[in-house]
Amino acid sequence: MEARDVPISVPALATEPQFAQRLREHLEGKQLLDRRYQLQKVQGGHVALPVLEEKLSQLWLPQEMPCALVQIQDPVPSRAVRRQTPAQKLREDLRQLLGESWSEELERDVPHAWQRHGDLVLLSEDSFRAAHWENLGPALWETVASALGAQRLAKRGRVLPDGMRSPSVTLLLGQDGWVEHVDNGIRYTFDVTKCMFSAGNITEKLRVASLPCSGEVLVDLYAGIGYFTLPYLVHAGAAFAHACEWNGHAVEALRRNLALNGVQDRCHVHHGDSRQLELQDVADRVNLGLIPSSEEGWPVACRVLKSTGGVLHIHHNVESVPVPAPSQTPVLQVEQGSPEAANTDREAQGLTEDSGKETLGARIRPEWQRWAEATAARIQELLVELHGQLWCTSILHIEPVKSYAPHVHHLVLDLECRPVPST
Numbered sequence: 001m002e003a004r005d006v007p008i009s010v011p012a013l014a015t016e017p018q019f020a021q022r023l024r025e026h027l028e029g030k031q032l033l034d035r036r037y038q039l040q041k042v043q044g045g046h047v048a049l050p051v052l053e054e055k056l057s058q059l060w061l062p063q064e065m066p067c068a069l070v071q072i073q074d075p076v077p078s079r080a081v082r083r084q085t086p087a088q089k090l091r092e093d094l095r096q097l098l099g100e101s102w103s104e105e106l107e108r109d110v111p112h113a114w115q116r117h118g119d120l121v122l123l124s125e126d127s128f129r130a131a132h133w134e135n136l137g138p139a140l141w142e143t144v145a146s147a148l149g150a151q152r153l154a155k156r157g158r159v160l161p162d163g164m165r166s167p168s169v170t171l172l173l174g175q176d177g178w179v180e181h182v183d184n185g186i187r188y189t190f191d192v193t194k195c196m197f198s199a200g201n202i203t204e205k206l207r208v209a210s211l212p213c214s215g216e217v218l219v220d221l222y223a224g225i226g227y228f229t230l231p232y233l234v235h236a237g238a239a240f241a242h243a244c245e246w247n248g249h250a251v252e253a254l255r256r257n258l259a260l261n262g263v264q265d266r267c268h269v270h271h272g273d274s275r276q277l278e279l280q281d282v283a284d285r286v287n288l289g290l291i292p293s294s295e296e297g298w299p300v301a302c303r304v305l306k307s308t309g310g311v312l313h314i315h316h317n318v319e320s321v322p323v324p325a326p327s328q329t330p331v332l333q334v335e336q337g338s339p340e341a342a343n344t345d346r347e348a349q350g351l352t353e354d355s356g357k358e359t360l361g362a363r364i365r366p367e368w369q370r371w372a373e374a375t376a377a378r379i380q381e382l383l384v385e386l387h388g389q390l391w392c393t394s395i396l397h398i399e400p401v402k403s404y405a406p407h408v409h410h411l412v413l414d415l416e417c418r419p420v421p422s423t
């Protein structure tokens, strides 16, 4: 419990030490004892037992025990409270707030987990659904925030199917939803009520940060708030980035993030539909970080590539059939000899998917390889059409980012694209 959560004083019944145990049993039996605070010695050698303020009207002083109503100054939180997890504390504080109207239905609505963004706690969609919570007004959110040690509260809804990945988050307490994160030494700020936070892409952000991009020009077709643009600029050594994003809220966060990390002069933000991007022959590398598919961006990715070629990082969700046991599965190994083959250490640690037992990473599934080959062939066709000469594509690496749904994996294909010199 934080100091600011402890009231200055709490009501208590003071009695002589020899009656303290009996009085305690009596108060416990009547559910009047306030277990959040320790018993305390008070004037005259008496012992004071904290009682619940909201139940004072029900307090009836037992005649056989001499006792008096007093106030404990600076009450000390009980050991049980000090040991409480935030989830237990939340439940306990809500139970106190609701008093008699506490019910099993309400208890089921109290969340066990939440996302913390600094002083803002983001609650899940399935919490506080019962209509009764609304009767409590602002006191509910003040109690929740205080129990969780937060200043601001927001609640998640569904991600809107509007193509902008708008998060449908409602601010419940506080003035605004802007939060800040530091991730791999990079500072990100964004408004949780307006922009999506893709925590699951952390491995890909780290991988991107370690790619050797010194002096290169990057085009990020789906920049969001800069989750990939920034690692390319800050860590991977990219000389310049063109970041394209059509969601105005994300663009605002992206601009702030570029400035926060001192790389605003090395990035041009294109606010609009990346399919309409008026660039060509500029990129050494193109990031296509859109799932379930970035296919609509393939033509523009091919167009922006330099005439000397470059690398595309193509994100896609790929479905595969369930795998019974690793030993029975025909698998293809990650290509050896490519710079990215060095990733196999991290991959071999595996990512957990579906059942939670199967590991990803070291094994490239046949469906993934088939998707990568089909993509390489399609991109080659597009390159030939757009550049009017022969090009070749080669699969450098297939990175499983995360399990997206049962048997569906978010993959990234690193595809090298080069013009074939005419003889």
Ligand SMILES: C[S@@+](CC[C@H](N)C(=O)[O-])C[C@H]1O[C@@H](n2cnc3c(N)ncnc32)[C@H](O)[C@@H]1O
Residues within 6 Å of the ligand: 163, 164, 165, 196, 197, 198, 201, 221, 222, 223, 224, 225, 226, 227, 228, 244, 245, 246, 247, 250, 272, 273, 274, 275, 289, 290, 291
């Ligand atoms: C899944 S988010 C990815 C953002 C970032 N790469 C990440 O991992 O957090 C995709 C972003 O692409 C944007 N987007 C989708 N289609 C777009 C388009 N045609 N043109 C520009 N931006 C687009 C969305 O608004 C969203 O911010």
